[in-house]
Amino acid sequence: MKKVISIIMLFALTLMLTVGVSGHTSGQKWGDVPKTLTPVEIDGKLDDVYKQGLSFKIDRRTDGKTGGSTGVGYLLHDGKYIYYFVSVTDPEYCDIDLSRLATSCWTNEGVEFTIDFKNDGSNRTKITAYWSGESLASGDGKAEMFKHAGVRTDKGFDIEIRLELQQGAKTGSDVGIQCLINDMTEGNKTRGIIRCPSSLNCGDNEVAKFDYVTLSDKEVAVVETTAPPAAKAPDAAKTPAAQTADITVIAALCGLLSLAGTAVCRRRR
Numbered sequence: 001m002k003k004v005i006s007i008i009m010l011f012a013l014t015l016m017l018t019v020g021v022s023g024h025t026s027g028q029k030w031g032d033v034p035k036t037l038t039p040v041e042i043d044g045k046l047d048d049v050y051k052q053g054l055s056f057k058i059d060r061r062t063d064g065k066t067g068g069s070t071g072v073g074y075l076l077h078d079g080k081y082i083y084y085f086v087s088v089t090d091p092e093y094c095d096i097d098l099s100r101l102a103t104s105c106w107t108n109e110g111v112e113f114t115i116d117f118k119n120d121g122s123n124r125t126k127i128t129a130y131w132s133g134e135s136l137a138s139g140d141g142k143a144e145m146f147k148h149a150g151v152r153t154d155k156g157f158d159i160e161i162r163l164e165l166q167q168g169a170k171t172g173s174d175v176g177i178q179c180l181i182n183d184m185t186e187g188n189k190t191r192g193i194i195r196c197p198s199s200l201n202c203g204d205n206e207v208a209k210f211d212y213v214t215l216s217d218k219e220v221a222v223v224e225t226t227a228p229p230a231a232k233a234p235d236a237a238k239t240p241a242a243q244t245a246d247i248t249v250i251a252a253l254c255g256l257l258s259l260a261g262t263a264v265c266r267r268r269r
Protein backbone atom coordinates (compact mmCIF):
# COMPACT_ATOMS: atom_id res chain seq x y z
CA MET A 1 0.00 0.00 0.00
CA LYS A 2 2.85 2.35 0.90
CA LYS A 3 4.33 1.64 -2.47
CA VAL A 4 1.06 2.61 -4.22
CA ILE A 5 0.84 5.88 -2.22
CA SER A 6 4.47 6.66 -3.04
CA ILE A 7 3.82 6.09 -6.74
CA ILE A 8 0.75 8.34 -6.63
CA MET A 9 2.70 11.09 -4.80
CA LEU A 10 5.54 10.81 -7.28
CA PHE A 11 3.09 11.03 -10.17
CA ALA A 12 1.44 14.11 -8.62
CA LEU A 13 4.82 15.79 -8.06
CA THR A 14 5.88 15.05 -11.63
CA LEU A 15 2.60 16.49 -12.92
CA MET A 16 3.09 19.70 -10.90
CA LEU A 17 6.62 20.13 -12.15
CA THR A 18 5.55 19.45 -15.72
CA VAL A 19 2.47 21.66 -15.85
CA GLY A 20 3.63 24.29 -13.38
CA VAL A 21 1.56 25.84 -10.63
CA SER A 22 -0.85 28.41 -11.98
CA GLY A 23 -1.71 31.34 -9.76
CA HIS A 24 -4.86 31.80 -11.74
CA THR A 25 -7.90 31.68 -9.51
CA SER A 26 -11.28 31.59 -11.16
CA GLY A 27 -11.67 34.18 -13.91
CA GLN A 28 -11.17 33.57 -17.60
CA LYS A 29 -8.42 34.65 -19.94
CA TRP A 30 -9.14 37.72 -22.09
CA GLY A 31 -6.25 37.16 -24.41
CA ASP A 32 -2.55 37.72 -25.04
CA VAL A 33 -0.92 41.11 -24.51
CA PRO A 34 1.69 41.53 -27.28
CA LYS A 35 5.24 42.62 -26.53
CA THR A 36 6.08 45.90 -28.24
CA LEU A 37 9.46 46.46 -29.83
CA THR A 38 8.51 50.05 -30.61
CA PRO A 39 9.00 52.42 -27.66
CA VAL A 40 5.77 53.87 -26.26
CA GLU A 41 5.64 57.54 -25.38
CA ILE A 42 3.56 58.39 -22.33
CA ASP A 43 1.91 61.56 -23.56
CA GLY A 44 -1.81 60.76 -23.54
CA LYS A 45 -1.79 60.18 -27.30
CA LEU A 46 -2.41 56.83 -28.98
CA ASP A 47 0.89 55.48 -30.34
CA ASP A 48 0.36 53.54 -33.58
CA VAL A 49 1.69 50.36 -31.99
CA TYR A 50 -1.30 50.24 -29.59
CA LYS A 51 -3.41 49.29 -32.60
CA GLN A 52 -1.58 45.94 -32.55
CA GLY A 53 -2.18 45.57 -28.82
CA LEU A 54 -4.93 43.69 -26.98
CA SER A 55 -8.02 45.88 -27.17
CA PHE A 56 -11.27 45.67 -25.28
CA LYS A 57 -14.38 47.68 -24.51
CA ILE A 58 -15.29 49.23 -21.18
CA ASP A 59 -19.06 49.45 -21.25
CA ARG A 60 -20.37 47.25 -18.43
CA ARG A 61 -22.50 49.30 -16.05
CA THR A 62 -23.04 47.65 -12.70
CA ASP A 63 -25.34 50.21 -11.11
CA GLY A 64 -28.50 49.37 -13.04
CA LYS A 65 -28.41 52.64 -14.99
CA THR A 66 -28.04 53.11 -18.72
CA GLY A 67 -26.02 55.49 -20.83
CA GLY A 68 -22.99 57.38 -19.60
CA SER A 69 -19.34 57.04 -20.47
CA THR A 70 -17.84 54.20 -22.45
CA GLY A 71 -14.25 53.45 -23.33
CA VAL A 72 -11.91 51.47 -25.54
CA GLY A 73 -8.78 50.13 -23.87
CA TYR A 74 -5.48 48.90 -25.32
CA LEU A 75 -2.76 46.86 -23.60
CA LEU A 76 0.88 46.30 -24.48
CA HIS A 77 3.98 45.29 -22.52
CA ASP A 78 7.71 45.27 -23.16
CA GLY A 79 8.91 42.84 -20.51
CA LYS A 80 9.51 45.64 -18.02
CA TYR A 81 6.31 47.68 -18.11
CA ILE A 82 2.66 47.13 -18.95
CA TYR A 83 1.06 49.93 -20.97
CA TYR A 84 -2.60 50.86 -20.75
CA PHE A 85 -4.26 53.38 -23.06
CA VAL A 86 -7.94 54.17 -22.68
CA SER A 87 -10.02 56.48 -24.84
CA VAL A 88 -13.18 57.59 -23.03
CA THR A 89 -16.33 58.94 -24.64
CA ASP A 90 -18.18 60.99 -22.03
CA PRO A 91 -21.52 62.58 -22.99
CA GLU A 92 -21.40 64.86 -19.92
CA TYR A 93 -17.88 65.86 -18.96
CA CYS A 94 -17.61 67.50 -15.53
CA ASP A 95 -14.57 69.46 -14.46
CA ILE A 96 -12.30 67.82 -11.92
CA ASP A 97 -12.96 68.86 -8.34
CA LEU A 98 -9.47 68.97 -6.90
CA SER A 99 -10.81 69.10 -3.34
CA ARG A 100 -12.00 65.51 -3.71
CA LEU A 101 -8.66 64.05 -4.74
CA ALA A 102 -7.37 63.60 -1.21
CA THR A 103 -10.43 61.94 0.28
CA SER A 104 -12.59 60.54 -2.52
CA CYS A 105 -10.55 60.69 -5.69
CA TRP A 106 -12.90 58.25 -7.42
CA THR A 107 -15.69 60.87 -7.40
CA ASN A 108 -14.12 62.58 -10.40
CA GLU A 109 -14.08 61.90 -14.12
CA GLY A 110 -11.24 59.44 -14.56
CA VAL A 111 -10.13 55.84 -14.89
CA GLU A 112 -8.85 53.09 -12.61
CA PHE A 113 -6.40 50.44 -13.80
CA THR A 114 -6.00 47.46 -11.50
CA ILE A 115 -3.52 44.60 -11.89
CA ASP A 116 -3.09 41.43 -9.84
CA PHE A 117 0.55 40.75 -10.70
CA LYS A 118 0.63 37.27 -9.20
CA ASN A 119 -2.80 36.41 -10.57
CA ASP A 120 -3.57 34.55 -7.36
CA GLY A 121 -6.21 36.86 -5.91
CA SER A 122 -3.98 37.82 -3.00
CA ASN A 123 -3.44 41.49 -3.73
CA ARG A 124 -3.78 44.19 -6.36
CA THR A 125 -1.99 47.26 -7.65
CA LYS A 126 -4.28 50.10 -8.64
CA ILE A 127 -3.60 53.34 -10.51
CA THR A 128 -6.29 56.02 -10.55
CA ALA A 129 -5.80 58.73 -13.16
CA TYR A 130 -7.58 61.90 -14.33
CA TRP A 131 -7.19 64.80 -16.68
CA SER A 132 -7.61 68.34 -15.43
CA GLY A 133 -5.63 70.69 -17.59
CA GLU A 134 -2.76 68.42 -16.64
CA SER A 135 -2.94 64.75 -15.85
CA LEU A 136 -3.24 63.65 -12.25
CA ALA A 137 -2.79 60.21 -10.81
CA SER A 138 -2.46 58.29 -7.60
CA GLY A 139 -1.63 54.65 -7.12
CA ASP A 140 -0.47 51.81 -4.96
CA GLY A 141 3.25 51.41 -4.53
CA LYS A 142 5.97 53.90 -5.25
CA ALA A 143 5.23 56.76 -7.59
CA GLU A 144 8.26 55.97 -9.76
CA MET A 145 6.66 52.63 -10.61
CA PHE A 146 4.10 54.30 -12.80
CA LYS A 147 3.90 57.13 -15.26
CA HIS A 148 0.80 58.63 -16.77
CA ALA A 149 -0.54 61.33 -19.06
CA GLY A 150 -3.93 62.46 -20.24
CA VAL A 151 -5.51 64.73 -22.80
CA ARG A 152 -8.96 66.23 -23.17
CA THR A 153 -10.59 65.27 -26.45
CA ASP A 154 -13.66 66.51 -28.28
CA LYS A 155 -15.58 63.42 -27.14
CA GLY A 156 -14.22 63.03 -23.61
CA PHE A 157 -10.66 62.32 -22.58
CA ASP A 158 -7.79 59.88 -23.15
CA ILE A 159 -5.54 58.49 -20.42
CA GLU A 160 -2.26 56.60 -20.83
CA ILE A 161 -0.55 54.70 -18.00
CA ARG A 162 2.77 52.85 -17.83
CA LEU A 163 3.10 50.54 -14.84
CA GLU A 164 6.26 48.65 -13.92
CA LEU A 165 5.89 44.87 -13.81
CA GLN A 166 6.21 43.80 -10.19
CA GLN A 167 6.04 40.75 -7.92
CA GLY A 168 7.85 38.55 -10.41
CA ALA A 169 5.59 39.29 -13.37
CA LYS A 170 7.47 39.09 -16.67
CA THR A 171 7.05 37.98 -20.27
CA GLY A 172 5.00 34.79 -20.18
CA SER A 173 3.20 35.61 -16.94
CA ASP A 174 -0.54 35.70 -16.41
CA VAL A 175 -1.75 38.82 -14.60
CA GLY A 176 -5.23 39.49 -13.27
CA ILE A 177 -6.90 42.65 -14.54
CA GLN A 178 -9.87 44.95 -14.12
CA CYS A 179 -10.33 48.46 -15.52
CA LEU A 180 -13.08 50.98 -14.93
CA ILE A 181 -14.25 54.46 -15.79
CA ASN A 182 -15.60 56.85 -13.17
CA ASP A 183 -18.32 58.91 -14.83
CA MET A 184 -19.59 62.04 -13.09
CA THR A 185 -22.98 63.37 -14.18
CA GLU A 186 -25.80 65.64 -13.00
CA GLY A 187 -23.57 68.63 -12.45
CA ASN A 188 -20.69 66.64 -10.99
CA LYS A 189 -22.86 65.22 -8.21
CA THR A 190 -23.49 61.61 -9.23
CA ARG A 191 -20.86 58.97 -9.86
CA GLY A 192 -21.43 56.16 -12.33
CA ILE A 193 -19.10 53.18 -12.66
CA ILE A 194 -18.43 51.48 -15.98
CA ARG A 195 -16.26 48.37 -15.96
CA CYS A 196 -14.60 45.94 -18.33
CA PRO A 197 -16.20 42.66 -19.29
CA SER A 198 -15.78 40.06 -16.58
CA SER A 199 -16.59 36.36 -16.71
CA LEU A 200 -17.53 36.50 -13.01
CA ASN A 201 -19.15 39.94 -13.16
CA CYS A 202 -16.58 41.19 -10.70
CA GLY A 203 -15.93 44.68 -9.37
CA ASP A 204 -12.52 46.28 -9.25
CA ASN A 205 -12.05 45.31 -5.60
CA GLU A 206 -12.95 41.63 -6.03
CA VAL A 207 -9.43 40.65 -7.00
CA ALA A 208 -10.05 36.93 -6.51
CA LYS A 209 -12.63 37.07 -9.30
CA PHE A 210 -10.55 38.99 -11.80
CA ASP A 211 -10.17 37.76 -15.34
CA TYR A 212 -6.58 37.66 -16.56
CA VAL A 213 -4.32 38.29 -19.54
CA THR A 214 -1.02 36.72 -20.57
CA LEU A 215 2.05 38.90 -21.15
CA SER A 216 2.81 37.21 -24.45
CA ASP A 217 6.17 36.85 -26.19
CA LYS A 218 4.49 37.67 -29.50
CA GLU A 219 6.34 40.75 -30.71
CA VAL A 220 4.76 43.71 -32.45
CA ALA A 221 6.28 46.88 -33.88
CA VAL A 222 5.49 49.77 -36.11
CA VAL A 223 7.40 49.38 -39.32
CA GLU A 224 8.46 52.75 -40.67
CA THR A 225 7.79 52.80 -44.37
CA THR A 226 9.85 55.10 -46.56
CA ALA A 227 7.89 56.52 -49.43
CA PRO A 228 9.42 55.51 -52.78
CA PRO A 229 11.01 58.43 -54.64
CA ALA A 230 8.52 60.19 -56.84
CA ALA A 231 8.82 59.07 -60.46
CA LYS A 232 10.48 61.73 -62.58
CA ALA A 233 7.97 63.40 -64.84
CA PRO A 234 8.76 62.63 -68.47
CA ASP A 235 10.27 65.47 -70.46
CA ALA A 236 7.27 66.90 -72.28
CA ALA A 237 9.43 67.89 -75.30
CA LYS A 238 10.40 64.24 -75.77
CA THR A 239 7.02 62.65 -75.59
CA PRO A 240 5.79 60.94 -78.75
CA ALA A 241 2.83 63.32 -78.90
CA ALA A 242 5.13 66.33 -78.70
CA GLN A 243 7.45 64.81 -81.28
CA THR A 244 4.51 64.16 -83.59
CA ALA A 245 3.38 67.74 -83.08
CA ASP A 246 6.89 68.97 -83.90
CA ILE A 247 7.00 66.92 -87.09
CA THR A 248 3.57 68.22 -88.08
CA VAL A 249 4.66 71.84 -87.55
CA ILE A 250 7.89 71.30 -89.51
CA ALA A 251 5.96 69.64 -92.33
CA ALA A 252 3.52 72.55 -92.41
CA LEU A 253 6.37 75.07 -92.49
CA CYS A 254 8.04 73.13 -95.29
CA GLY A 255 4.76 73.17 -97.17
CA LEU A 256 4.43 76.93 -96.78
CA LEU A 257 8.02 77.48 -97.84
CA SER A 258 7.46 75.26 -100.85
CA LEU A 259 4.35 77.21 -101.92
CA ALA A 260 6.13 80.53 -101.36
CA GLY A 261 9.04 79.26 -103.43
CA THR A 262 6.69 78.19 -106.19
CA ALA A 263 4.96 81.61 -106.14
CA VAL A 264 8.28 83.40 -106.36
CA CYS A 265 9.33 81.21 -109.26
CA ARG A 266 6.06 81.88 -111.02
CA ARG A 267 6.46 85.63 -110.55
CA ARG A 268 10.00 85.44 -111.85
CA ARG A 269 8.74 83.48 -114.79
Ligand SMILES: [Ca+2]
Nearest residue numbers: 041043045047
Ligand atom coordinates in the same frame (compact mmCIF):
# COMPACT_ATOMS: atom_id res chain seq x y z
CA1 LIG B 1 1.39 57.76 -26.17
Ligand SMILES: [Ca+2]
Nearest residue numbers: 092093183184
Ligand atom coordinates in the same frame (compact mmCIF):
# COMPACT_ATOMS: atom_id res chain seq x y z
CA1 LIG C 1 -19.21 62.40 -17.12
